[in-house]
Amino acid sequence: MKRFLLMAPLSLALTGCATVTVNYAPSSTMTLSGSEQLGAFKYAPGDTGKVKENQIRNTAIGNIMIDRNVGEYFKQALFDESRFVGIKMGQGPVVHGTINDFLIDDLGYSVDWTLDVTYVVDSVGGGAPCYNQQKVLKKHTAKFANAFGTLNEVVKDNIEEAFKDPAFVSCIQTTHVAAATAPPAPAPVAATTTTATPPPPQPESEAKPTAVASSPAPAADPAPVQQATPVATASTPTVDADLALAQTAANQVGCGAVKANGNSTYTAACGDYSVLISCDGGQCRPEHTIKGNSND
Structure with a gap:
């Protein structure tokens, strides 16, 4: 109980x-x-x-x-x-x-x-x-x-x-996030060495690029410059050489054929006048004009 x-x-x-x-x-x-x-x-x-x-x-x-x-x-x-x-x-x-x-x-x-x-x-x-x-x-x-x-x-x-x-x-x-298993790292790849093949040589006849220089601006009101008298030179001072040099000097001033005017001078017709060309030491140069055509 x-x-x-x-x-x-x-x-x-x-x-x-x-x-x-x-x-x-x-x-x-x-x-x-x-x-x-x-x-x-x-x-x-x-x-x-x-x-x-x-x-x-x-x-x-x-x-x-x-x-x-x-x-x-x-x-x-x-x-x-x-x-x-x-x-x-x-x-x-x-x-x-x-x-x-x-x-x-x-x-x-x-x-x-x-x-x-x-x-x-x-x-x-x-x-x-x-x-x-x-x-x-x-x-x-x-x-x-x-x-x-x-x-x-x-x-x-x-x-x-x-x-x-x-x-x-x-x-x-805290916001707990389960740790994820990281994927295995990829196996290292062996480094390969690549040798660059040089380009074939270009033919010599091929034109090479040329640098173009810019033209300088012209100066304002340039003063007149006296042109130097052309001089023809020769390594051997012979008569034939002087004649050839005299002709070259005549051509440079726009005159015609030259002819001997002594031992070391020549004349060349230049239209209504002639030019006296003097040769000395393997060099020939125009000296002065002669009135009238020397070929006449």
Whole structure:
């Protein structure tokens, strides 16, 4: 009879055939900064068929059934506590995980609670998770403890284990991108030496480009320059050479054929007048004009 009375508070509150409505109230006194989005939390005992999706495992007589799936209940509790401590919701990395076990060992004069949850924080952009840790919370209470209050406290304490982990906080405070594996560097390519083939020589007859010098501008009002008298020279001072030189001198002044006018002088007809050409030392030069044509 005594045992029945000790078990009555928990049995009447949580066990029986009816489904119990549970409302979670956040109560953490921690303060955090960061941002997160919540994904699904799987309930492993329900997935494996040990219990129903909305059933918390217990050891005493009767079943503990709540009004929603245990995974949904825990996700809502995490949302409420995260927002309550100052985390921005609906942005940042996705937090999800698995409830490995939720056990109420209520067979006896006391109750032992076990909540085992694996928290996963995804990396922004995909790849390996930024955080993947298991948190196990164990709590011992008396039979006369407030069942609903203790249920909330066990969930809150497990969530705070994640909040206290610097690695978890770091992942929700920074935009963590999984390190991508860099592609292997390409193998070095052996350097090849290329010898330039000189162009074939151009034929000598091909014209080479000639630089064209710009013509200087003519000076204003140039003073008249006296033209030098052309002089014909010869290396051998012979009579025949003098005659040839005299003819060259006559041609240079526009006169005709020359003829001897002595030992060293020659005359050349230049229209209405003639020119006297003097030769000396292998050089011949016009000296002066002679009135009339010497050929007449």
